[in-house]
Amino acid sequence: MSEIxxxxxxARMSQIVTHGDTIYLAGQVGTAGDSVADQTRSCLEKVDALLAExxxxxxRILQSTIWLADMADFAEMNAVWDNWVPEGHTPARACGEAKLARPDFKVEFLVVAAR
Structure with a gap:
């Protein structure tokens, strides 16, 4: 049996959960109130740091789920994502609209990766 x-x-969540060689990250949000682009950059910096840890x-990202508070921000978020994700290593991905934990959060990223 693989260790978890x-x-x-x-109290509510762990930022990183590993099971065998699979890594699950908690949802990452940026600085509340920043633009969608800045929140996206901040989220992806956190993803980089947690994956490195x-x-x-x-x-090595297998899947990413992205929640936007408003799908009108899809292009702005994608402009940052497209510059961040390495060519040839794009993961399976979904993006949808959701009411996030606070109204000043505009984007949240969930990531599953391989070690």
């Missing part, structure tokens, strides 16, 4: 390891454990990187 939790890192940065809080777990022994992986963005070339």
């Amino acid at each position: 390891k939790r890192t940065h454990v809080g 777990a022994g992986s990187d963005k070339t």
Whole structure:
């Protein structure tokens, strides 16, 4: 049976959960009130740092789910995403609109990666 390891454990969630060679990240949000582009950059910087801590990187992302508070921001978020994700390593991805935890959050990223 593969070990489950939790890192940065809080009362509600762990920031990183690993099971075998699969890494699950908690939803990452940017600085509340910033633009969609700036929140996206901030989210992706957090994803980079958490993946590195777990022994992986963005070339190993298997799947990403992106929640936008408003789908009208899709192009702005994608402009940042497209510059961040390495060519030839694009993961399976979904993007939808959702009411986020606070009204000043505009984007949230969930990531599953391989070690």
